[in-house]
Amino acid sequence: MSFHPGRLTWITILMLAAIPLGLAGCARGEDAGEDAQGQVDRSGGRIVAFLDTIIQEWEGQAEFEAEYERLTGIELEIIQPPHQQYNDRLMIQLATGSLPDVCEVLPEYLSALVLDSIAVPLDEFVATSRNMGTVVPSFLESVRYPDGHLYGIPARDGGGCVTYIRQDWLDRLGLRVPTDWESFARVLTAFTYDDPDGNGIDDTYGYTDVHAASEDWYNRAVFLDAHAEVYFTGGRWTDGFTEPAMRDAMERLAWVYSQGLIDPNFTTNTTFSARTAFFNGKVGVITYWGNHWARNLVERTRATVGEQAEVVAIPAFAGEQYIRRVPPMLVITRGADDPAWVFRNFIDRQYDRGPIQTLFTYGVEGYHWSEEGGVMEFLVNQQDPYGARFTKAFVPPNSIINNWEQPMALDPLVVAAIDVLNISPYIERLKTGGPAFRRYYTEIERVLKPDILSRVATGHLSVDEALSEYLEAAAQLQIDELLAELNSPAMTQ
Numbered sequence: 384m385s386f387h388p389g390r391l392t393w394i395t396i397l398m399l400a401a402i403p404l405g406l407a408g409c410a411r412g413e414d415a416g417e418d419a420q421g422q423v424d425r426s427g428g429r430i431v432a433f434l435d436t437i438i439q440e441w442e443g444q445a446e447f448e449a450e451y452e453r454l455t456g457i458e459l460e461i462i463q464p465p466h467q468q469y470n471d472r473l474m475i476q477l478a479t480g481s482l483p484d485v486c487e488v489l490p491e492y493l494s495a496l497v498l499d500s501i502a503v504p505l506d507e508f509v510a511t512s513r514n515m516g517t518v519v520p521s522f523l524e525s526v527r528y529p530d531g532h533l534y535g536i537p538a539r540d541g542g543g544c545v546t547y548i549r550q551d552w553l554d555r556l557g558l559r560v561p562t563d564w565e566s567f568a569r570v571l572t573a574f575t576y577d578d579p580d581g582n583g584i585d586d587t588y589g590y591t592d593v594h595a596a597s598e599d600w601y602n603r604a605v606f607l608d609a610h611a612e613v614y615f616t617g618g619r620w621t622d623g624f625t626e627p628a629m630r631d632a633m634e635r636l637a638w639v640y641s642q643g644l645i646d647p648n649f650t651t652n653t654t655f656s657a658r659t660a661f662f663n664g665k666v667g668v669i670t671y672w673g674n675h676w677a678r679n680l681v682e683r684t685r686a687t688v689g690e691q692a693e694v695v696a697i698p699a700f701a702g703e704q705y706i707r708r709v710p711p712m713l714v715i716t717r718g719a720d721d722p723a724w725v726f727r728n729f730i731d732r733q734y735d736r737g738p739i740q741t742l743f744t745y746g747v748e749g750y751h752w753s754e755e756g757g758v759m760e761f762l763v764n765q766q767d768p769y770g771a772r773f774t775k776a777f778v779p780p781n782s783i784i785n786n787w788e789q790p791m792a793l794d795p796l797v798v799a800a801i802d803v804l805n806i807s808p809y810i811e812r813l814k815t816g817g818p819a820f821r822r823y824y825t826e827i828e829r830v831l832k833p834d835i836l837s838r839v840a841t842g843h844l845s846v847d848e849a850l851s852e853y854l855e856a857a858a859q860l861q862i863d864e865l866l867a868e869l870n871s872p873a874m875t876q
């Protein structure tokens with residue numbers, strides 16, 4: 384199969400959303416043979432995997448594929464669209480092209496694959512697998528569909544975001560770690576106006592965010608107890624955007640902007656541009672993933688602004704909860720000639736607590752990691768502009784979901800961030816809906832809400848005007864029907 388990236392527009396995406404997903408499957412190798420344990424030992428097969436968070440080409444993806452083939456005898460073809468476009472590309476691929484054997488799917492997209500019978504139920508494969516018994520059961524249950532089936536296996540612990548702050552800036556200004564909105568507002572003001580980097584130039588902001596603060600994972604420090612997105616509370620799905628707490632959150636966001644405390648690019652920031660502002664010492668606070676990014680944030684900031692940079696993950700403020708997300712999943716499509724074979728060789732073997740799990744976690748020995756004197760460590764990525772070490776291959780070492788005794792010591796910086804995340808987080812649930820959900824969810828959450836938030840934050844709309852405009856637009860996008868689907872008995876049993 385082939386895949387040719389092209390320019391996308393929302394119109395294209397919305398048009399394609401109306402096309403039933405799924406066409407012909409991929410051709411693949413010969414029939415399977417099984418060894419004494421019932422496991423496949425066939426060589427010469429081929430797996431096409433459509434993946435988002437696998438290491439990229441500049442991180443040794445070709446070496447990863449070659450090592451997988453060396454260990455399994457199976458050719459692996461990874462298709463990896465640009466991260467920012469991944470979900471749109473996947474939906475278009477499923478709608479217009481041939482199906483990959485297996486794909487990485489964010490939870491809110493699973494319903495589309497189930498409604499179109501693209502996702503193959505995996506229950507029987509799990510029951511007869513060699514390695515799935517090592518997986519902590521709660522991870523599997525977190526992605527079980529309301530019809531009782533498993534259509535995806537968590538690709539990792541979904542984890543969540545925590546707020547990171549420049550400790551060296553706090554120290555220079557004689558400030559303590561903020562613990563509530565009032566102390567946070569003072570820190571943001573000092574980070575903006577009191578020259579926290581000591582270069583004598585007014586060149587910093589306190590804070591940055593992503594997509595106009597429309598994504599709850601990233602907006603916690605300013606939104607606190609408010610949810611911009613549809614979320615599960617009090618036993619049902621609710622549109623957080625219309626709740627009273629959202630009014631106060633919008634007022635705080637507009638205040639932060641009016642005081643000049645936020646990176647003005649936050650309305651258009653991708654995760655890439657937001658974290659780059661942090662690496663460059665332009666902002667002192669960002670809420671970002673509490674995993675191997677704890678290491679990346681420190682190393683890349685130091686590589687840019689100097690070794691004095693200290694970055695710490697701080698506990699949620701008073702009234703705020705960090706969010707633990709439903710994990711992305713690996714889904715086998717009906718395009719696979721032999722789904723059971725793909726399951727055994729691509730999914731189940733990732734949990735072998737041996738060479739394949741080592742590959743999917745750490746990468747290739749001698750390229751991504753090495754072992755000397757019994758100590759295993761990541762190597763420097765020679766292609767990395769920051770000269771940083773590798774931190775993962777597909778599954779970050781701190782995001783393992785089975786009971787593997789890992790061969791590499793966990794990074795204490797990452798452990799500290801995960802400890803902060805796990806203090807008392809809000810636990811997300813799998814969103815499963817019907818036609819209105821599938822048709823309009825992304826437009827409401829990723830287009831309408833960011834647009835309105837960016838205008839209310841920058842003073843172009845009052846909070847009242849914002850809410851009134853939102854209610855009208857959301858009604859046209861069937862928000863009531865969408866919520867009814869999410870809350871239907873079949874979906875919440």
Ligand SMILES: [Ca+2]
Nearest residue numbers: 578582584586
């Ligand atoms: Ca400065």
